Amino acid sequence: MEEVGKNESIRVLLEDKVVIAEGDIDLAGGPLLDAAIARVESTEPLVIDLAAVEFIDSSGLRSLLAASRRAESRGTRVVLRRPSSGVVRLLTITGTTEQFDVEEASPA
Amino acid sequence: MSAVSPTLPAAGSTAAAGPITLTLPPIPTMVRVGRLTASSVASLADMSIDDIDDIKIAVSEMITVLIQSGSRTNITLRFETTATEFAVEATAPTPTNDLGRNDLALAIAVLEAVADQHHVASTDDRIMIRIVKRLSPIPTGSAPSTRA
Numbered sequence: 001m002e003e004v005g006k007n008e009s010i011r012v013l014l015e016d017k018v019v020i021a022e023g024d025i026d027l028a029g030g031p032l033l034d035a036a037i038a039r040v041e042s043t044e045p046l047v048i049d050l051a052a053v054e055f056i057d058s059s060g061l062r063s064l065l066a067a068s069r070r071a072e073s074r075g076t077r078v079v080l081r082r083p084s085s086g087v088v089r090l091l092t093i094t095g096t097t098e099q100f101d102v103e104e105a106s107p108a
Numbered sequence: 109m110s111a112v113s114p115t116l117p118a119a120g121s122t123a124a125a126g127p128i129t130l131t132l133p134p135i136p137t138m139v140r141v142g143r144l145t146a147s148s149v150a151s152l153a154d155m156s157i158d159d160i161d162d163i164k165i166a167v168s169e170m171i172t173v174l175i176q177s178g179s180r181t182n183i184t185l186r187f188e189t190t191a192t193e194f195a196v197e198a199t200a201p202t203p204t205n206d207l208g209r210n211d212l213a214l215a216i217a218v219l220e221a222v223a224d225q226h227h228v229a230s231t232d233d234r235i236m237i238r239i240v241k242r243l244s245p246i247p248t249g250s251a252p253s254t255r256a
Contacts, residue, residue, distance in 0.1 A: 007137070008137050008140060009137070009139075009140055024140060026136070026139050026140060026143075026168055026172070027136040027139045027171075027172045027175060027176075028136035028137045028139060028140065055143070055164065055165075055168070057139075057165055057168040057169055057172060057218065058169055058172070058214040058215045058217075058218050059172050059176075061214065062214065086161070090165075090218070093217070093218060093221035093222070094214060094217050094218060094221075095217075
């Protein structure tokens with residue numbers, strides 16, 4: 001597992017082409033997530049593990065949506081693995097759940 | 109039998125203390141600082157865990173909008189608790205009053221979902237965002253609720 005970015009908000013890791021986000025995906029954390037995603041984007045589904053995300057806001061969601069749009073342009077999808085309850089709630093209230101494939105939602 | 113406190117909400121001490129003001133530099137790392145401060149202030153108002161989570165999201169959106177609107181000077185957050193509501197107002201001078209230049213739709217959608225009221229206003233040189241969360245009476249002896 002490789003740590004590819006860290007600041008006051010977030011820690012981002014890569015493991016077997018899976019992007020793992022820990023902490024807060026906000027205006028400060030989003031750019032580090034973007035950079036990690038850019039490293040593994042391909043024609044394969046992009047998997048982002050969000051089990052350890054403690055907070056996300058719309059600026060963080062924009063990072064995920066941008067990745068989803070790019071994935072669709074490559075003919076593939078973004079998979080959100082084990083999204084935390086905060087992630088699930090933000091996807092729900094913004095009506096953006098359908099933009100992603102969601103795996104193994106964590107218990108609320 | 110559960111009783112409901114007749115005088116609501118157990119926020120009296122906070123309300124009596126008056127508004128709380130926080131000034132933040134307009135940089136991304138300050139979004140988290142504002143959010144954590146909002147969480148602490150909201151907890152003083154005896155808000156439920158779910159409501160505090162909503163306040164954290166709202167404040168994060170408010171600060172983010174102001175930073176992305178191009179503010180170069182400090183952002184001011186003002187927290188005010190009354191007997192019935194918890195209000196947060198965020199203001200900042202900005203070089204433009206054209207809110208349409210920013211992708212606000214997602215942030216506004218989030219504010220609509222987490223706040224009971226929200227208001228965004230701009231003048232020639234300033235943007236103001238205000239949200240209000242109603243305070244609910246907490247049944248005596250009950251623990252804070254959690255979202256299902």
